[in-house]
Amino acid sequence: MPELDSIASLEARREEVAFTLARYRTVVTMCGGTACQACGCQPVARAMTREVMAQGLEETVYVRTTGCHGFCEQGPLVIIDPGGIVYVHVTPEDVPEIVAQTIRKGKVIERLSYTDPVSDKTVQAEDEIPFYTRQKRLLLGENRHIAPRDIDDYIARGGYSALAKALDSMTPEAVVEEIERSGLQGRGGGGYPTGKKWRQCRNASGDARYVICNADEGDPGDYMDRSLLEGNPHSIIEGMIIGAFAVGARHGYIYVRKEYPLAVVNAGVAIRQAQALRLLGEDILGTGFDFDIQVVRGGGAFVCGESTALMASLEGKVGEPRPKDIHTVERGYLGQPTVLNNVETWANVPSIIRHGADWFASQGTERSKGTKIFALTGQVKNTGLIEVEMGTTLREIIYDIGGGPKNGREIKAVQTGGPSGGCLPTSQFDLPVDFDALYEAGSMMGSGGMVVMDDSSCMVDVAKYFLAFLQDESCGKCTPCRLGVGRLLEIVTDISEGRGSLDQLDLLEDLSWTISVASLCALGKTAPNPVLSTLKYFRDEYLDHIENKRCAAGVCRALIRLVIDSTLCDRCGKCIANCPHKAITGSRDTSYAIDDELCTRCRICADACEQHAILVR
Amino acid sequence: MDLSRLEEILDSKGSETFAIMEVLQDVQEAYRYISEEAIVRISERLDVPVIEVFRLANFYKAFSLTPRGRHLITVCAGTACHVQGAPRLLDTVLALLNTKPGETTADGAFTVETVNCLGACALAPVVVIDGKYYDHMTPGKVRALLEDIRFEDELAEDEDEEEVEAEANA
Numbered sequence A: 001m002p003e004l005d006s007i008a009s010l011e012a013r014r015e016e017v018a019f020t021l022a023r024y025r026t027v028v029t030m031c032g033g034t035a036c037q038a039c040g041c042q043p044v045a046r047a048m049t050r051e052v053m054a055q056g057l058e059e060t061v062y063v064r065t066t067g068c069h070g071f072c073e074q075g076p077l078v079i080i081d082p083g084g085i086v087y088v089h090v091t092p093e094d095v096p097e098i099v100a101q102t103i104r105k106g107k108v109i110e111r112l113s114y115t116d117p118v119s120d121k122t123v124q125a126e127d128e129i130p131f132y133t134r135q136k137r138l139l140l141g142e143n144r145h146i147a148p149r150d151i152d153d154y155i156a157r158g159g160y161s162a163l164a165k166a167l168d169s170m171t172p173e174a175v176v177e178e179i180e181r182s183g184l185q186g187r188g189g190g191g192y193p194t195g196k197k198w199r200q201c202r203n204a205s206g207d208a209r210y211v212i213c214n215a216d217e218g219d220p221g222d223y224m225d226r227s228l229l230e231g232n233p234h235s236i237i238e239g240m241i242i243g244a245f246a247v248g249a250r251h252g253y254i255y256v257r258k259e260y261p262l263a264v265v266n267a268g269v270a271i272r273q274a275q276a277l278r279l280l281g282e283d284i285l286g287t288g289f290d291f292d293i294q295v296v297r298g299g300g301a302f303v304c305g306e307s308t309a310l311m312a313s314l315e316g317k318v319g320e321p322r323p324k325d326i327h328t329v330e331r332g333y334l335g336q337p338t339v340l341n342n343v344e345t346w347a348n349v350p351s352i353i354r355h356g357a358d359w360f361a362s363q364g365t366e367r368s369k370g371t372k373i374f375a376l377t378g379q380v381k382n383t384g385l386i387e388v389e390m391g392t393t394l395r396e397i398i399y400d401i402g403g404g405p406k407n408g409r410e411i412k413a414v415q416t417g418g419p420s421g422g423c424l425p426t427s428q429f430d431l432p433v434d435f436d437a438l439y440e441a442g443s444m445m446g447s448g449g450m451v452v453m454d455d456s457s458c459m460v461d462v463a464k465y466f467l468a469f470l471q472d473e474s475c476g477k478c479t480p481c482r483l484g485v486g487r488l489l490e491i492v493t494d495i496s497e498g499r500g501s502l503d504q505l506d507l508l509e510d511l512s513w514t515i516s517v518a519s520l521c522a523l524g525k526t527a528p529n530p531v532l533s534t535l536k537y538f539r540d541e542y543l544d545h546i547e548n549k550r551c552a553a554g555v556c557r558a559l560i561r562l563v564i565d566s567t568l569c570d571r572c573g574k575c576i577a578n579c580p581h582k583a584i585t586g587s588r589d590t591s592y593a594i595d596d597e598l599c600t601r602c603r604i605c606a607d608a609c610e611q612h613a614i615l616v617r
Numbered sequence B: 001m002d003l004s005r006l007e008e009i010l011d012s013k014g015s016e017t018f019a020i021m022e023v024l025q026d027v028q029e030a031y032r033y034i035s036e037e038a039i040v041r042i043s044e045r046l047d048v049p050v051i052e053v054f055r056l057a058n059f060y061k062a063f064s065l066t067p068r069g070r071h072l073i074t075v076c077a078g079t080a081c082h083v084q085g086a087p088r089l090l091d092t093v094l095a096l097l098n099t100k101p102g103e104t105t106a107d108g109a110f111t112v113e114t115v116n117c118l119g120a121c122a123l124a125p126v127v128v129i130d131g132k133y134y135d136h137m138t139p140g141k142v143r144a145l146l147e148d149i150r151f152e153d154e155l156a157e158d159e160d161e162e163e164v165e166a167e168a169n170a
């Protein structure tokens, strides 16, 4: 590849790429994110390439495998442009028909179209799917147009033009000002103003400066960072180069979870391609600016997502946080001024520079600007990654985009903000997504996890789940977190197993307060949130567990029993054959029974029973 | 134990501050655990006290200090998987294999692990077996998968035995 040694050469390349792409009459897009790969998109992609060649269409049909589109539940997805005809759950066997009918003749194959679970209607075009129409997909929408390992796709979409603009016509000071004026806040959970952080780093004194991309994404239930890094790595790289130019850094690092193998590879490939074009390295675009990026694989510790722990880990040490009396913008990696931003934060930077701070600030609410990506999961009809303008209400997200409850059940809560956040009841669903509004209600925007729960979830169990997670992930450096979270877990476990007492509820609140004020880092400080928010909004469930020894959702195992309804049971023997604990007895002639002592309430029998004769009591 | 791969990894290590982490990641990938010999050798080559290498290998979840089984089963315990039945999946796997999370079965065939989130939440609950993702799992489906693996392993063993016999006869 010829190097881009000037801004004009970048523009020339953009024209060349556009010219090449314009040759194709049809573009077939296939989603190749981690979730679609799990659903088998790769055989479909191979079949598509083969079929297009076999029918001699490779001159006019362009086949592109992209990153995640967000609609993971429907994968493998195939989209045919122009027209945006979308097919869901495609198998390799469907491919010849797609090529023969849709690509050759423009005919839509109804059978492969998407059926909206709310209206039960089939939808042919991508932009008519309700899941997408209610979103504002400024960042995520790009994934659909870009093959992550092809830098030319990114360039064709206007990629690196923000960098060219910054290097060509802006001073570092002006870049910082632009980000400040945009009102961009960190998307990694804290919501700290990004421009302010950059300015602090720029003003700090040091021998060297560093920029880091936090792609540790440890919150269970989140995967927006993975999808951005996997699907559009150059947008993050471009953001980081602009940030480095603004603060005066020469080296950058992307710290990415090892559990995200595809993101590690795609980020590495993207960096090498950018280096080959001289968009990274020495004398970027011939402007004399030097900057390079390395990918570092994280060691799989939740606490390493915390800024000081992440930098310790980068220094080859155990990832324990340190007190933040001196901020990392002044003394971060190797004791030098460092800017650490989240993946989504970096991904927002190029479009702010390209379209201007005013454009960005015109979106969102008074206090929170732009859009936010959420991982909408749990018990709703449509799950996947969504991106909405700040200020959209929880209700719009859960009911309009998510399509409401599944299986005719009733939604009772949404968990936002992961282990640092909380559970909000339906009475709070008119809250807008906005950093302050969610915080005031006792939860958090966090990094964007949104797990919807219906009446089959027990809120005591959810609190217990997060406490167990946090206890496991506490690094153990400070006492309030190490011991306090463990005590919270013991108490909630007591309650979930029928040993709870009412005064324990006060104890939970007391202890929570101590942990939140005395812990060293935000892991401990926010650890009580899942308990406090469930106590605040679902106190009756705690009371039911304590006073009636009852778990209405049928989740807490010590409080439930499995019984066989002999009027439904047809003595087929499936439950006996499937029970791993040999807890079920009975024969053709004697009625079936479950031995409570042997039964672990795993409910494998209930899944196996076609008569639905096994009931939870 | 063949340490040649370890030496290669150590030879090609970079000079960055996080080189030791990279070495440990590569050793974990190559050997599927960090052995005592490896810790001692890394300590010598990188001039870092043994206790420090051990501390890193012990602290980070990505590293394991005991050998892994031939098959790695990872049950995702993320929030979305949890509320959709991951605990029951884990129990099923543990009961069927008679082992504990993070441990390897006595025959060295299976290691069962949990992970906090794989980021495949829309497919919850998810189980990964030998790197392949299985979506919307139920205890019954996991059971069937494990039985398939066992069956294939037995077939492979039989073939091995036949080969040995054939060689002996020849």
Ligand SMILES: Cc1cc2nc3c(=O)[nH]c(=O)nc-3n(C[C@H](O)[C@H](O)[C@H](O)COP(=O)(O)O)c2cc1C
Pocket (backbone or CB within 6 Å): A185, A186, A187, A188, A189, A190, A191, A192, A194, A214, A215, A216, A217, A218, A219, A302, A303, A304, A305, A306, A307, A308, A340, A341, A342, A343, A345, A346, A447, A521, A522, A523
């Ligand atoms: C325990 C803990 C885990 C965290 N994990 C992450 C993470 O996985 N990704 C992330 O971007 N920020 C995480 N953070 C927040 C970071 O400390 C930091 O605020 C953020 O990366 C800054 O970037 P931003 O301003 O762009 O959001 C975590 C914080 C804590 C206390």
